[in-house]
Amino acid sequence: MWSRRCLLIVVIGGLLLPMLTVGCGNPSGGSGVPGRSLEDLSAGKRVTGDQGGDAATATSAVLQGLREMVLYIGSPFLLRGTLLALQIASLAMVGGLVLGLVLALMRLSSFLPVRGVAWFYIWFVRGTPQLLQLVFLYDALPMVGIKLDTFATAVIGFALNEAAFSAEIIRGGILSVNRTQAVAATAFGMGPFLTLRRIILPQAMRAILPGMANDTIAMIKLTSLASVIFVNELTFRSQQIVSQNFKFFTVFAAAGAIYLMLTTVISVAQAVLERHFNLELDRSATSRSVLARFLSIGRDAHPRAAPEGGDRIAVPEPANLMVALGAPTSRAVSGARLGHGSVPNHTNGDSGSAFVVCDDVCKAYGSREVLRGIDMSVRRGEVVTIMGPSGSGKSTLLRLINHLDRLDRGEITVGGALVGYERIGTSLQPARNIARARADARIGMVFQHFNLFEHLTALQNVIEAPSRVYGEPHAAAVERGMTLLSSVGLAHHAHHLPHRLSGGQQQRVAIARALAISPRLMLFDEPTSALDPELVGDVLGVIRRLADTGMTMIVVTHEVRFAREVADRVIFMDNGVIVEEGPPAEVLGAPKQPRTQQFLRLVEREVGTF
């Protein structure tokens, strides 16, 4: 340890040597020239340099200067100042981060007063000099009876200031994470804070880290501002020495070297953390330690994802999916946890009853009416496909069923219960815990753009909701997750991050993820629209087999053939209303409405080009 430090000192000394020579060549002489001996130094004598000395004396002067500098670096007086700077900076950084996170979330709030307060705080703190803030805290607060000591003032002052800056860095990080990540987490019943902690922040870290490292380094150095409130940190102490012996060069070089050592530690920590949060570098399980991954550099054997063609699914039989869905242990556990008396029924046993009922559903975004009075019901075990041109409100309807968005009018029940609403009198009020309500509804959702959690492996994606929302034991969740991944033919990709998988593979992982919560209803929002044509088949195959298990499903799709083969009923929507509905043979085979006919002609021409 000691030898490491010496090495560091020598290296930094070596860097400073040329500077020192320049300093000695300073024609104005005076205190720029280091003392001849340590005795001179400690006696505070001022040596007015004898200029124009020969090369030998110049060299010895440089060496002497270096020696002095190293002595100053090791002096307890300066080290105490260093420690103080570190204590203040680290405490203030922790406080600033916590407060900054709160402010960032306030800034992102949809509630104007909350947003406004955070904006005002950041505007004020960023806009006023930190020195004045410190003086105010130290010298003005006693007037109202709050007397903080020097150290507390410094920590609080720097933390309050850092909060404003880190809030913006954190907010930038959060905004850099695709919004669809939060939508997916929400759809699986994850509450806002769980979503933030598990999904958003880990992905935001990569954008947040460089800025935070900057702030940390800046703060360590800026603690010198606090000398005005009697904080005797490193810079202040070095200035004090200089004002006594006027040897600014060696003393300040020593202080600079100490700062450099401190900030080097921060820089290294930054590099290590950035590696940790860098998804491109990650190869498999994120549970591997940083060190382990560090050691495996250069002999990483994980191949890039095999092309889809070489990875044809070991086609799971419906029975396999049934097993995957019906793993009794996890069902029992999660059912008990949620207080459900009954285990969801996935069979066609009572196919007569309406499971999803939409009654006069209306939704507008601003002045644009997206849904204008939808009445629809889906029976238990029924597979309904919703078709229609884009903008017809299909996706919005799915989002409303899962309460990812609020209803303007009308109501939707799933299994007889409102999702995230409470009936008070005749009106509906949003439930207090909407996330819990979504979880209780057990609605699995598959998105057009997959929306897999980018920082989690396929398996972690699948087990996230079961273990975090439904409290399933880890081992059981993993076991079932692997079963589900096998059933969609991706067991060997279980430990790959989504960006290593093809679109079709990602969508199959997304289906496994939706199935992992033992859903009573599956919603598919154009599950194949973002896929290359040759990958569509695999995904549709999985959905088809799922339909065969008796799962109640609503599928928004443009795949006419799929609808014809799989759907029990087709609903055609246009411009916010249901235009036509009925068995596929009727709606797709002999559409009555001109709008439906026109759309089908268009879609089939497109399909024909494949």
Added chain:
Amino acid sequence: MRSARWLIAVVLTGAVVMTLSSPAAAKCEPEKAGANYPNLVGKKIKIAVDPSTPPYTIRDPNDFEKIVGFDADFARAVFRCVGLQLEFVSGAWSGLLPSVIAGQNDAMWSNLYYTAERAKQVDYVVYMQAGTGALVQKGNPKKLKSMDDTCGVRAAAGLGTVEEAAFRDQSKKCVATGKPEIPQVSYPDVAGGVRLVQNDRADVMLTDLALVDQLARDNPTAFERGFAVMTGFKVGVAIKKGREDLLKALGTGLKEMQADGTQRELLKRYGLDPTLQITSETLRN
């Protein structure tokens, strides 16, 4: 307004005077501290200093943790005399007086001049007068012999000091008489100001006369004294208003340390002119 400040301060120094301390104080009575100052005894009185002001308050070259200098040693002697304990709290000079006004520290004892402006916020016990000196490069290349010569030259003074104000006032005078104004630089610490002159970034630096003379004496090849201004400024300890017991203790102690020759001795020890001593008095506005 600014131009008046320099003069008014000098005039008011003599005008606004109230003597508090009892005329018949005898000698040091440290053992009677408990009876004399029941609210102060046993406590550490916090004295705000900026130990970068040679020869008044500086770090001990042999132990940087220790603060020495004329002011520091004198303060120790005064406190010993009245039987009270002190603690030096060091910070940047511009933060010292605000900390006393706010009550964060009990007194400022760091080569502080008396001005009427400051006396509105703190009480003083003064004990010496100050001279101001102009530090210039060896040979006085700009031939600066008085404040009137400083028009148009690069001038340096400490941040928030009376010298800084003096240059501002002088600059206005220069402009009024058709001469160029003074380009001014303010430094946060004395050593920084010295470097300005040394590196030819400033032509003149205005600071305490004793310090200027010491710098010129110690660095004969680099500096000399351009000129001196006997400003008549009084130097004193500043105490938060309303701290009557502390004011009384300092008044008594200072009187004793002057009477027994301690102040004179300390002035000599730190190379200061003993004639700078003035009879201590309490000044409040």
